[in-house]
Structures are given as C-alpha cells and as structure tokens.
Amino acid sequence: MTSTTGRLAYLRDEQSVEIREYPVPDPEPGALVTEVVQANVCGSELHIWKGIHPVLDRMVLGHEALCRVTDVGDGVETDYAGEPIEEGDLIAPTYFVACGKCEYCGRGEFRSCENALQHWLEHPDEFPHFHGTFATHYYVHPEQHFYKVPENIPDGVAAAANCALTQVLFGLDEVGLSYGETVVIQGGGGLGQNAIAVANEYGAETILVEGVDERIERARSFGVDHVVDFREYDTVEARGERVAELTDGRGADVGVEVAGVPDAFAEGPHLLRDGARYLEIGNITPGRTAEIDPALFTRKNIEVTPTMRYDPWYLKKGLEFLSRTVEKYPYDDLIDAEFDLVDTQTALEQSDAREITRASLVPHEH
Incomplete structure (x- = not known):
C-alpha cells in the first residue's frame, strides 16, 4: 500500500460536501484497492449534490474515474476481458455492479440489476469506506466489472469512459x-x-x-x-x-x-x-x-x-472505441477545469453555475 489513510468527499447535506479521512482497506478475495488518478464531475453528481436524485443522497460522491491498482485481492489475476492485472495498472471500473444473482441479472438484463448501486449507497463509515470516486482511493468489489485502460488514452478521456x-x-x-x-x-x-x-x-x-x-x-x-x-x-x-x-x-x-x-x-x-x-x-x-x-x-x-446504465461489458467496447478514435476527436476539450479533491465543493458550484463545461478532480496526497 502507498498510504495507510485516504480522503473522500462525503455529501453530508444538500449542497454541502465534507472531506473525510479513513483507513485504506485491504481488499477482500476478488476485490481491488485502487488510487484515483482522475475523476470527472458528471451531471448525475450535480443532481445528487442538489438533492434531486431519486435514489442517491448522503453519500461518497463520484462515479467517473481512472484508477491505478495498488492492492490486488486473492484470486484476481485478470480484468473482466481476461487481460492480466497487477499493481500499477490503470483501470476503468463500472460505477455499478451486476450481481449475477437477482431476477433481472437472471433474465440477462444486467443494466437493471437490483443491486446495481448497493455499494455506492453505503455510508463511508461502512467498510470499505471508499464507495465513490471523489476520493484518493476507490474500492472495486468482486462483482464489479473493470477493464485495463489502453496506453494511448489520456487520463481525462479514460476517466469519462465508464459513463x-x-x-x-x-x-x-x-x-x-x-x-x-x-x-x-x-x-x-x-x-x-x-x-x-x-x-x-x-x-x-x-x-x-x-x-x-x-x-x-x-x-x-x-x-x-x-x-x-x-x-x-x-x-x-x-x-x-x-x-x-x-x-x-x-x-x-x-x-x-x-x-x-x-x-x-x-x-x-x-x-x-x-x-x-x-x-x-x-x-x-x-x-x-x-x-x-x-x-x-x-x-x-x-x-x-x-437506457439507464448499460450492460457492464460495454465498458470494454467503450475503451476500445476511444483507443481507436482518440486522435480523431477532441475528447480532451470536454474537460476544461481541474480541481484538487479538497476543492470538490467549488468544482460542483462552478459546474452547476455553468462557469465551466466539465470539471475534473485530481486527488493529491497531503
């Protein structure tokens, strides 16, 4: 591990973000612990922050992210496409889970999984604490799809792939x-x-x-x-x-x-x-x-x-699409402001006021 504690942005009340510190967990079998390289502010975060999301509130914010693997749980040898995974690799995780066990997953309707947001909804006091990507670390659960990021995709572009x-x-x-x-x-x-x-x-x-x-x-x-x-x-x-x-x-x-x-x-x-x-x-x-x-x-x-969410293996298709077209389209231009994690509240306020098009959080250790 590179750090014994990490920080996260917790939405403690409507339009009020608090930076909290928690111990970085060890991964369970089948799980990963990662460091967040970059996380983008999506419109969904603004809905949550303003208290108008139908499901999510009082939570760790963030779902679009590029992550670096720092600790690999027992049994994890590859990503969900069979690519070998080790510490130091850059990955894009889906922001939801497809449990494979509920009625909808049993019908092959993985984007409608009954448990899709179960981890994101948890309070940060609950293990493994780092439930959202507005944080220095992010925990990838055993049933959560993730894929290695092609080397030619810039950080900010890769961070937006999973949404x-x-x-x-x-x-x-x-x-x-x-x-x-x-x-x-x-x-x-x-x-x-x-x-x-x-x-x-x-x-x-x-x-x-x-x-x-x-x-x-x-x-x-x-x-x-x-x-x-x-x-x-x-x-x-x-x-x-x-x-x-x-x-x-x-x-x-x-x-x-x-x-x-x-x-x-x-x-x-x-x-x-x-x-x-x-x-x-x-x-x-x-x-x-x-x-x-x-x-x-x-x-x-x-x-x-x-369409609400997507079948999780489509994230691999998204990364492949970006890798093929990254020189053709100005994806980088979609991100026009960068903030430290401690300035999450400012990033959300400026995004909501349309002062910036798309904000990105780049966590820094202090």
Whole structure:
C-alpha cells in the first residue's frame, strides 16, 4: 500500500460536501484497492449534490474515474476481458455492479440489476469506506466489472469512459443505428458530443439541436454534419421543418435525447420520420414533466428505447472505441477545469453555475 489513510468527499447535506479521512482497506478475495488518478464531475453528481436524485443522497460522491491498482485481492489475476492485472495498472471500473444473482441479472438484463448501486449507497463509515470516486482511493468489489485502460488514452478521456461514452455507445447499439442513416441529437453536452463521435464512426449523418455557442463550436470540431440552432429556429415546428429539410422531407431515422429536458422528449417525434427509433437517455429525474402528444408516437410508429446504465461489458467496447478514435476527436476539450479533491465543493458550484463545461478532480496526497 502507498498510504495507510485516504480522503473522500462525503455529501453530508444538500449542497454541502465534507472531506473525510479513513483507513485504506485491504481488499477482500476478488476485490481491488485502487488510487484515483482522475475523476470527472458528471451531471448525475450535480443532481445528487442538489438533492434531486431519486435514489442517491448522503453519500461518497463520484462515479467517473481512472484508477491505478495498488492492492490486488486473492484470486484476481485478470480484468473482466481476461487481460492480466497487477499493481500499477490503470483501470476503468463500472460505477455499478451486476450481481449475477437477482431476477433481472437472471433474465440477462444486467443494466437493471437490483443491486446495481448497493455499494455506492453505503455510508463511508461502512467498510470499505471508499464507495465513490471523489476520493484518493476507490474500492472495486468482486462483482464489479473493470477493464485495463489502453496506453494511448489520456487520463481525462479514460476517466469519462465508464459513463458518457459507453452509455451512448450502448444506446445507439440498442436502437440499431447503422451506416447511411440520419440521427438527430438533442443536446450538445458531454453525452451529445460523444454521440456525434459514435454516430460518425457508424457512418451516420448527424444533426445537432443546440443553442449554446460553445457547444455548437465543439460539435463542429467533433465533425457534426448539421446544426439546428434553437435560437434561430425558436419553435418546435420550425425545428421540425428544418430537420425535415435536411432529411429529404422525411425526418431523421434515429433520435437521441441527451438534453435532460422533459420538453426535448416531447419534441422528439416532431424531428423523426415515420417508423423511426427514439433513444431516451437524458431525462433521469422523476417528477419533471412535459406536455406530450402520445398520438405522434403512435401514428408515426416511433419506437422509444430508454437506457439507464448499460450492460457492464460495454465498458470494454467503450475503451476500445476511444483507443481507436482518440486522435480523431477532441475528447480532451470536454474537460476544461481541474480541481484538487479538497476543492470538490467549488468544482460542483462552478459546474452547476455553468462557469465551466466539465470539471475534473485530481486527488493529491497531503
């Protein structure tokens, strides 16, 4: 072990983070102890921090991370793809578990595992303390998938692999996006930019609906084919007509909602052709509603596919995708601010105020 104690960011109350210190545990058989190299601030952290997440609160924050193995439990010889693992290796763990024993795992629906967040929910006083990645250390449980990170992926890019990139990769496979199709992406945040990259690599034509200059400029650097600026096309009808113009009068083959705005979901069918597929990822907070015309989905035969998390082996696919395309897309640009762990509260406040696009925590030992 490199340290006998470590620190973590504990959400003790709504919008109030406390840095706590705990002993670094020894790993159980099948588990790993790691040092956190870099952890990113995802939109989910902001939901938790503000007290609007439906499940998570009063917890160790953080789930996107790149970790370095410091202690290997008995029986651990490889990652979940069979790659040999030893101390010093860089890994990306899934932020949830697929227990393999619940009803949903038994049906092969691993992303819906009943125990997916069981460890993240635990209070830091409970062993092994380091339940989240906003910390100097992170504990990888025996049933938690993890994969060795290819050497050519930069730290900040690798840290985001287990959420944004892998989520849209899984989702676009779920709706069967294929070569030559047109996909409209609602929202140009981190998920949206990654969706552009994946859609490009699949040979699809991409349309982004967005109204923030910085996000539009970044989308162009990611190779988006068309942008529908909602400041210019300022009604649902106008945006629908513009997408139709770009798609031979039909509408897009596939829609992707990653804006996280209920009204965006209601707008979806206006942007899509008859028989289209619609991927819903962004709206994850219950209780926020929109006025929806369900007949638009019915009469246009639109298939709606929601995805919450992903099948855990998709993280390996995500890392492979990044390794192949890391020189092609400016993934590094999605992270624009770096903070020490002790400044977690500031990182969250500035992220929530949109003063920065995407914050990253780089824990330092003191």
